[in-house]
Amino acid sequence: MPHGRLHALSSSAAALVAAAAIFLAVAPAAQATTFGISEPQGLFASCPTHDYPCSSPSGLGGLWKQTAFASLRAGGRSVQDVRLPVTYDAVATSDGAGGCKLSNPYRFDYTDQAGRSHPAQESWNDLLYGLKAAYADGLQPLIVIDGYTAGTAVHSYTGSPGPGDAGEPDPTTTAGQWAYYCGVRGILNGIAAHVPKKEWPHRWEAWNEPNGGCTYLNNHCEPAVCAQLNEPASNLDPATGTYTCSATGGDDASCAVGSGAGGAAKAACLWIQARNAIVQFSGHAGDVIAAGSFSFPSTGYLAPYAALLSRQGYHPGTWAVHDYGDPTASGWLGRPVAEQLQSFESALGSETAGIHNQLWITESGVVLTDRDRSYPGYESIPCVSTSAAVPAYTLGACINGNESAQITSAEAFFDLDAVTGGPPVTALYWYQFKGVAGAWDSGLLDPSGNPRAAYCMWTGRPPAACSGSPAAQP
Numbered sequence: 001m002p003h004g005r006l007h008a009l010s011s012s013a014a015a016l017v018a019a020a021a022i023f024l025a026v027a028p029a030a031q032a033t034t035f036g037i038s039e040p041q042g043l044f045a046s047c048p049t050h051d052y053p054c055s056s057p058s059g060l061g062g063l064w065k066q067t068a069f070a071s072l073r074a075g076g077r078s079v080q081d082v083r084l085p086v087t088y089d090a091v092a093t094s095d096g097a098g099g100c101k102l103s104n105p106y107r108f109d110y111t112d113q114a115g116r117s118h119p120a121q122e123s124w125n126d127l128l129y130g131l132k133a134a135y136a137d138g139l140q141p142l143i144v145i146d147g148y149t150a151g152t153a154v155h156s157y158t159g160s161p162g163p164g165d166a167g168e169p170d171p172t173t174t175a176g177q178w179a180y181y182c183g184v185r186g187i188l189n190g191i192a193a194h195v196p197k198k199e200w201p202h203r204w205e206a207w208n209e210p211n212g213g214c215t216y217l218n219n220h221c222e223p224a225v226c227a228q229l230n231e232p233a234s235n236l237d238p239a240t241g242t243y244t245c246s247a248t249g250g251d252d253a254s255c256a257v258g259s260g261a262g263g264a265a266k267a268a269c270l271w272i273q274a275r276n277a278i279v280q281f282s283g284h285a286g287d288v289i290a291a292g293s294f295s296f297p298s299t300g301y302l303a304p305y306a307a308l309l310s311r312q313g314y315h316p317g318t319w320a321v322h323d324y325g326d327p328t329a330s331g332w333l334g335r336p337v338a339e340q341l342q343s344f345e346s347a348l349g350s351e352t353a354g355i356h357n358q359l360w361i362t363e364s365g366v367v368l369t370d371r372d373r374s375y376p377g378y379e380s381i382p383c384v385s386t387s388a389a390v391p392a393y394t395l396g397a398c399i400n401g402n403e404s405a406q407i408t409s410a411e412a413f414f415d416l417d418a419v420t421g422g423p424p425v426t427a428l429y430w431y432q433f434k435g436v437a438g439a440w441d442s443g444l445l446d447p448s449g450n451p452r453a454a455y456c457m458w459t460g461r462p463p464a465a466c467s468g469s470p471a472a473q474p
Contacts, residue, residue, distance in 0.1 A: 033417040035458075036081030036142065037072070038363050038431040039063070042126040044082055045133035050119040052128065052194070063433050064133045068445060071459045073137075077414065083142045083362055083429050084130040084201075085208065089165045090123035092186025093179050100182035103165065109158040114151040127187070128194055135199040142362065142429075144205040144293065145184065145274065147213070168215035171269040180270060184277040188284065202287045205320055205362060206274035209295035210267030217263045264304040272314060290360055291316035297323055297344030306351040315355045319348060319423065322363035322431075323416065324442065325395070329375045330412035331366065331405030332383065332398035337412060338419045339376055345422030357423035361416055363431040365442035366409040366454055368471040370396035389438050389471040401470035403453055407463060410454035430454070437472035447472040 037044070045062035047054035054060050063069045064082075072079040093103040104110070109120050127143070134141040147168045148154070154164025169183075170176035191200055210216035268291075275289045291309065294301055309316065326338045345359065372395040373381060385397035399405050417425040435443030444455040446468035451459075456466035 033425060034080045034140075034427050035077050036083060036139075036427060036429040037069075037079055037433055038083035038429040039085075039433060041085045041087075041123060043433070044084060045129040046126055047129055050122060050125055052121070052125055054129065060129055060133060062129070062133060064137050064139075068449070068451065068455075069433060072444075072455075075458075075460050077458055080140060081142060081427060081429065082130070082134050082139045083144055084127055084134070085144050085146045086127040086187060087123040088145050088147060088169065088180055088183035088187075088207075090121075090127065090183070090187060091190045092182045093165055094175065094182045096175075096178075098178075100178075100185060103183070103186065104157055104160055104162050105154070105165075106186075108160045110164070111155045111158075112148075112152050113155050115155075124187075124190060128190070131191070131195055131199060131201060140203065141201040142203045142205065142360075142427075143187075143201050144208045144362070145187075146208040166215075168213050169270075170215055170266060171273055172266055177273065180273055181277055184274055185281070188278065188281045192281075192283070197283060200283060202284065204274065204278060204287060204289045205293045206271040206289055206291070207267060208293055209322065210270070210293070211264070211298055211301045212295035215263070216267040262304060264301050265308040268305045268308040268312075271309065271316070272312060275314070275316075288318050289316070290318045290320035290362070293320045293322070293362060295322055296325060297321050297340040299343055299347040302344065302347055302351060306348075310351075315352065317356065318358050318360065320360040320362045323361055324364055324367050324370065325372065325375065326416070327364055327409045327413040328367045328370045328372075328395050328399055331402065331407075331409035332375075332381065332395060334405075334408060336408065336415050338416055341416060341419050342421055345419055347422070349422035352423075358426045359423045360427040360429070361425060362427070362429045364413055364416065364428065365430045365432070365444075366399055366406055366413070366452075367440070367442045368396050368400040368435070369439070369441045370394060370399070372396075387470055389441070396471070403463065403467060406453040407457065410457045413454070414457070430458075435471065441471045443468075446470075 043063055045060055045064050047056055047060055048058060049056045087105065089103040089105055091103060091106050092100045095101040106121050106124060110118050112118060131141055149167065153167050165179060166176065169180040171180055271289065271291045278284050278287050278289055292305065321344060323341050325340050330336045348357065348359065369390050371391055373393060375381070375395065381393055381395060381398060383393065383398035385392045385394065385400065387400055390396045390400045399409060413428070413430065416428055419425060430444060432443050434445040434449065435441035435447045437447040441447070443452070444458065445451055448469060450468040451466040452468035453463060453466050456463050
């Protein structure tokens, strides 16, 4: 990545979201569903020494080299895609004067709020190595841009007193607009400088799970349950002192700088910024930038998000959503279901009437540690957990340690592409390859590396060969 000042906004691009040409989606050609793996940063491929080029004697490591992962490449459901996350400011950020500069996470080591240390250029290098490994392994990369959570945000840098960037940039403010734009441009510049053109990625998601954060829920995080409901935002009622979930919480009619756009509309503004920055970059005019990437199939969040895009003259041809609830609940119910996705597809078809879309499920799987205590249409969950890693009377408690339930759940995952009523599902990504002890666990392998039922279904092995342990204890 060249040092110094990065590409600055031209006068015509300065109003990135306020005035943009109408973008009519081209109908995607009919195609078979492709399957992929979605992973946290750095697990698909990484360099132990966090340098470039990778100078470690062991070379470029990661799950892409593992025999168990290679087995997913064979058979009728072969893995063809990999989803790679990168923080939006991995390379660049705004200089505060109408231009861009190298970001502090690119220039300095830092410690996050949870006390973990991170080397300089960590997110950028993880993306770079992921792209190289994907190309070497014949996999098509999907790049998802992400921010910081309360725990992963910067606490302090080594060698610089500068503060960390905003975890979630607000694209309706000048600072947020420039920070996100410079971040996307920096990633594109870095790829152009270090990756051969034939290996460039051409599929993107503008922001990971906007309805799971705070800025895109109108900056209200209490109660956090609002992020889990089929609604987009939480707002305090001063008269009662209670919070209610609502559609936008503000004027979402414009993406103009300084507007009072609500949470879902702000997330839609990020898509507009990402789409413009990417397709205007040399060599990326035909790239696909998926809209949405919601944390669950929320019809409530979809409505204001899609409405803002439509009012601004944008009609994305590709949408993305995450769906863990349907596959996980299927095991409990004893039959494949897709009720949440079905509702979302129908709503998406209505919201984007006349537009030929496709839908990507960019995260899904069987969550042994799922903390849901209800499922649409069912009043209670009776399962009692015997694991300290899984709360009692939750959806995860019904799946954890139950091999037959996990088989049914895995079947439901593979059936998601058969859901009708809206745009066809053309890509399915399982999250994650290997579970994490005491944390989120939807792994095809258990935390010890033993294959589970879903892995057997994927590779065509008999179920008896895949009896991975329940979710590991903390």
